[in-house]
Amino acid sequence: MIDAFEFCRLKERREGEIAIADLPRLADESADRAGSVSWELQGGVDERGHAQLILSVKGAINLMCQRCLTPFSFEIASESILVLASDEASADEIDAQLADEAVEVIVGSRNFNITQLVEDDVLLAIPSSPKHEVCPDHVMPTAEKAVEKESPFAVLKNLKK
Numbered sequence: 274m275i276d277a278f279e280f281c282r283l284k285e286r287r288e289g290e291i292a293i294a295d296l297p298r299l300a301d302e303s304a305d306r307a308g309s310v311s312w313e314l315q316g317g318v319d320e321r322g323h324a325q326l327i328l329s330v331k332g333a334i335n336l337m338c339q340r341c342l343t344p345f346s347f348e349i350a351s352e353s354i355l356v357l358a359s360d361e362a363s364a365d366e367i368d369a370q371l372a373d374e375a376v377e378v379i380v381g382s383r384n385f386n387i388t389q390l391v392e393d394d395v396l397l398a399i400p401s402s403p404k405h406e407v408c409p410d411h412v413m414p415t416a417e418k419a420v421e422k423e424s425p426f427a428v429l430k431n432l433k434k
């Protein structure tokens with residue numbers, strides 16, 4: 274827990290590592306709850322004077338491929354710019370003012386939960402329907418038999434008839 278506004282005002286920086294097994298919503302999405310993510314949080318102020326956090330998250334998570342139903346490792350490498358608002362109303366106001374897709378406006382607090390922020394960030398970064406780019410070949414024994422060619426000798430035999 275940090276005081277998000279003080280963290281930005283003092284331009285503090287913090288980093289850490291969290292096991293995927295300790296992030297329940299993320300663990301649910303993962304194939305085996307293995308691995309961890311490392312994060313870095315930098316506080317600051319944007320050019321309009323809003324408190325701003327820059328969050329970078331790196332790591333890997335094993336996701337289940339929705340096409341072939343085998344797990345694969347998905348690389349996480351995200352960097353987000355988060356502007357802090359004091360409440361929901363001013364969050365909407367700042368969001369309209371910034372009109373920047375790359376910046377997210379969130380409600381900051383004096384007991385701000387970094388773990389939850391990291392988890393939210395990773396949940397947004399992973400695909401909703403994860404798939405291998407190219408699924409590994411799983412040649413089924415039955416499928417192999419089906420494509421087996423007739424031997425050239427058998428073909429010759431048939432020709433002689």
Ligand SMILES: [Zn+2]
Binds near residue numbers: 339342404405408409
């Ligand atoms: Zn696959």
